[in-house]
Amino acid sequence: MSKFLEKMVTDTNSTQGKIFDLVIQALIFFSLLMFCLETVPELRKYKHAFFVLDVVVVIIFTLEYLLRFLFAPKKKEFVFSWQSFIDLLAILPFYLSFATTDLRFVRIFRLLRILRIFKFSRYSQALSRFVRIFKEIKEDLVVFSVITMFILFLASAGIYFFEHDKQPDKFRSIFDAMWWAAATLTTVGYGDIYPITLGGRIFTFVILMVGLGTVAIPSGLIAAELSKKENAKLDPPASSPTNPTPPPKE
Amino acid sequence: MSKFLEKMVTDTNSTQGKIFDLVIQALIFFSLLMFCLETVPELRKYKHAFFVLDVVVVIIFTLEYLLRFLFAPKKKEFVFSWQSFIDLLAILPFYLSFATTDLRFVRIFRLLRILRIFKFSRYSQALSRFVRIFKEIKEDLVVFSVITMFILFLASAGIYFFEHDKQPDKFRSIFDAMWWAAATLTTVGYGDIYPITLGGRIFTFVILMVGLGTVAIPSGLIAAELSKKENAKLDPPASSPTNPTPPPKE
Amino acid sequence: MSKFLEKMVTDTNSTQGKIFDLVIQALIFFSLLMFCLETVPELRKYKHAFFVLDVVVVIIFTLEYLLRFLFAPKKKEFVFSWQSFIDLLAILPFYLSFATTDLRFVRIFRLLRILRIFKFSRYSQALSRFVRIFKEIKEDLVVFSVITMFILFLASAGIYFFEHDKQPDKFRSIFDAMWWAAATLTTVGYGDIYPITLGGRIFTFVILMVGLGTVAIPSGLIAAELSKKENAKLDPPASSPTNPTPPPKE
Amino acid sequence: MSKFLEKMVTDTNSTQGKIFDLVIQALIFFSLLMFCLETVPELRKYKHAFFVLDVVVVIIFTLEYLLRFLFAPKKKEFVFSWQSFIDLLAILPFYLSFATTDLRFVRIFRLLRILRIFKFSRYSQALSRFVRIFKEIKEDLVVFSVITMFILFLASAGIYFFEHDKQPDKFRSIFDAMWWAAATLTTVGYGDIYPITLGGRIFTFVILMVGLGTVAIPSGLIAAELSKKENAKLDPPASSPTNPTPPPKE
Numbered sequence A, B, C, D: 001m002s003k004f005l006e007k008m009v010t011d012t013n014s015t016q017g018k019i020f021d022l023v024i025q026a027l028i029f030f031s032l033l034m035f036c037l038e039t040v041p042e043l044r045k046y047k048h049a050f051f052v053l054d055v056v057v058v059i060i061f062t063l064e065y066l067l068r069f070l071f072a073p074k075k076k077e078f079v080f081s082w083q084s085f086i087d088l089l090a091i092l093p094f095y096l097s098f099a100t101t102d103l104r105f106v107r108i109f110r111l112l113r114i115l116r117i118f119k120f121s122r123y124s125q126a127l128s129r130f131v132r133i134f135k136e137i138k139e140d141l142v143v144f145s146v147i148t149m150f151i152l153f154l155a156s157a158g159i160y161f162f163e164h165d166k167q168p169d170k171f172r173s174i175f176d177a178m179w180w181a182a183a184t185l186t187t188v189g190y191g192d193i194y195p196i197t198l199g200g201r202i203f204t205f206v207i208l209m210v211g212l213g214t215v216a217i218p219s220g221l222i223a224a225e226l227s228k229k230e231n232a233k234l235d236p237p238a239s240s241p242t243n244p245t246p247p248p249k250e
Helices: A001-011 A015-037 A041-071 A075-080 A084-094 A103-119 A120-138 A138-165 A176-185 A198-234 B001-010 B015-037 B041-071 B074-078 B082-096 B105-121 B121-136 B140-161 B175-187 B200-234 C002-010 C017-037 C043-072 C075-080 C081-097 C103-119 C121-136 C138-163 C174-185 C198-234 D004-011 D014-037 D041-072 D073-078 D084-098 D104-117 D123-137 D138-163 D173-187 D199-234
Strands: none
Touching: A001 A015, A001 A041, A001 A075, A015 A041, A015 A138, A015 B140, A015 C002, A041 A075, A075 B105, A075 C002, A084 C103, A103 C138, A103 D084, A120 A138, A120 A198, A138 A176, A176 D014, A176 D041, A198 B200, A198 C198, A198 D173, A198 D199, B001 B015, B001 B041, B001 D014, B015 B041, B015 C174, B041 B074, B041 D084, B074 D173, B082 C017, B082 D041, B121 C138, B140 B175, B140 B200, B140 D014, B140 D084, B175 B200, B200 C138, B200 D199, C002 C017, C002 C043, C002 D004, C017 C043, C017 D014, C017 D173, C043 C075, C043 C081, C121 C138, C121 C198, C121 D073, C121 D104, C138 C174, C138 C198, C174 C198, C174 D073, C174 D199, C198 D199, D004 D014, D014 D041, D041 D073, D041 D084, D073 D084, D123 D199, D138 D173, D173 D199
């Protein structure tokens, strides 16, 4: 029995291991779904049913955590591994929630469990590739963040001085202007706040022409890096053409 | 006569083959246009005319299918090829529609016929290149979909707790919040629902800064891969610089 | 005198040639500005002044055209070169406009003159690079256009069946749905028309996830190709690493 | 004492140098924050407190500038270096503001100080890399700007003739149409102004299909170039595969 359980929680390639993982994954999505359904006004009346289901889910997750702890070769390592830490974060809030009042808020942590999909090796590989890339282009990203912040601030200050007098209720302060700048430079453009003066509109256009590129670059940067890594992974010669040429035989 | 028909449906390079293909293509677009025109309220009164035209189109498509079947060297292969399957999907609904009530709905399948443009070899080549690329970056796309879903969920849960109390009618449940998150992270920003609290706006800005890149990456990834393939296709050396060096003559 | 004029219109490097080009460029922008100012309701009363200025500009452009024609080494070549054709398009409408009623409409052609900036060799180089790239990725662009059209049609048909019953005034026909699809898949999202049903919103989200990438790819494709060409232009080895290796000395 | 101060302002690696820089950075952000808070209507009553804080900040910045000047090896170079020029721009407005009336406007210059983050060598490296790239693709960017302007003008003129008669209040002149074009081609789409006629909508769709790519290309261009530089920086062979092949031994 113990052997069976050990195989189940440790060996993800065994039959019971696969099933166990699937069940846990299903439970995670199930608990996330509940998390959303609870907020639907029409379903408020079933809150007791939700609570019961919640208890069941948490108990299962707790048992799983204990099992993993039990069969972990190195207890210390297990406790301080980020994966088990996420699992703990996902169940702890429930027990804490008896102290605090806002049950729902603390339950947000549960959705951290979704991260566990990266346990599957080939995904964690892709993920680690991203992490590497982020490290490589960290400086560029920092520089771009600074430039973005600078443009955002410039846009906010500028539009405030253009629009404040005409729309004192919409552009009340530079903070409202910042909200406009954020919604505009990301091209979301809700339309809740926009310039109406000629100066403000010309300013907006200039800022967009300058700022748009800057805001859009990071993702392009990551994509380009990724495809390079991809390529390097697929056909090594492409990225490192230093392979020796066959020495001519005498 | 039979020879003529066979040439027409099988040999796309022959004169009659070319004409036949053009006629079929034209009919496809014509039927799609009808499909749209039928929904225009002002044209409801011509619904009988539409029906007649529809019958004509379907009969022609049926005849075409039968001809292709007749002259197919391997009947079995033909029936189970994706192209003829699409053709079947495009005509079958009509005959089924006598059973069901909603004629229009089943006719959606007809628009699948548009896919037949990929019969032209050079387009199907490009298409197959895309398929290959999608296969290559499948893992990245999966990882990004998961991350996107995660960010989307985080954004929905977060904005709900920020805005629900202030706008209980707009952010009724996390599902409404999800609609907001989808419209925001894709930068569509309809403006039907947006945060008004300071906390919600700051949260939106942070989520946008983090999420925008993530959502935008896949397309950039595909584009970068494509241009690489492109380039590989055009000047092979560029992507595989392992060309043998001229052996030194003794 | 004739020599001076010839130098002016033919030799763009001579002093008078430079000045002449600048004057023409200035006139182009001046006439475009007038073109816009004329539409301002407040300035309608000055329409006579606008007309006079317009006549002056056209006369100058006509003289320029005649001068270029006069000093062109090969008259035939000149007349049928795309540059002089644009120049002709820019002045002809004025003379034709005495026949037609809508003076403004025909004057749109004048803005074609802006294209003449590409006369400056280094810009025309960059432009020709783009043309080459467009040729290279033409098939991909065609395939993507087809796919985009397909997704657009699918989105329109789908949203129509989801939203028509709930919003018969907004989603009147599939053509209105197409307007929605165009505004949504390009992420413009005016907010004049959007889904309100649960089904419609989920459908929108799915379509966005699928369609966004597709719509965004072409520009990414061009950018990637461009940077490759750029790079090839800058350090030849990078894109063509087939440089001969130094033959070993005996 | 003098030695201590000198080390503080010149040697950024010394303990006091690090602390000094941090303090200045903190003051910069603090003054930017004040700059925003002053515009909040609720805080207008504290304007005297803001003024006092402002005076303090400016005095500190002035002292810093004088210190840097004092310990600069080459006074002339220091005064005309862009960094000290920015610092001067950041304090000068305050003293000038006693003459002018609009204190806030001149204080915008203060936010230029944010640029000083690029003093940190590794960021300035990244920045200089961008500058180099911008130089390399300058011509492409110019060409694209011209094309963008051309498309923008075409879109404005076109939509004006389509929508003016139907919405004379929204599309009053081509300048209003330009505002629409800017908001549309950048996909911001505030929704304050959009076409309603069939012709206008079809025109919008066509313009979007053509213009979207064009507008989106520059940022993609920069990103692709950046990742190339990145890559060149990381593994030299990748970008210059001209490494000599081992000469065959006799």
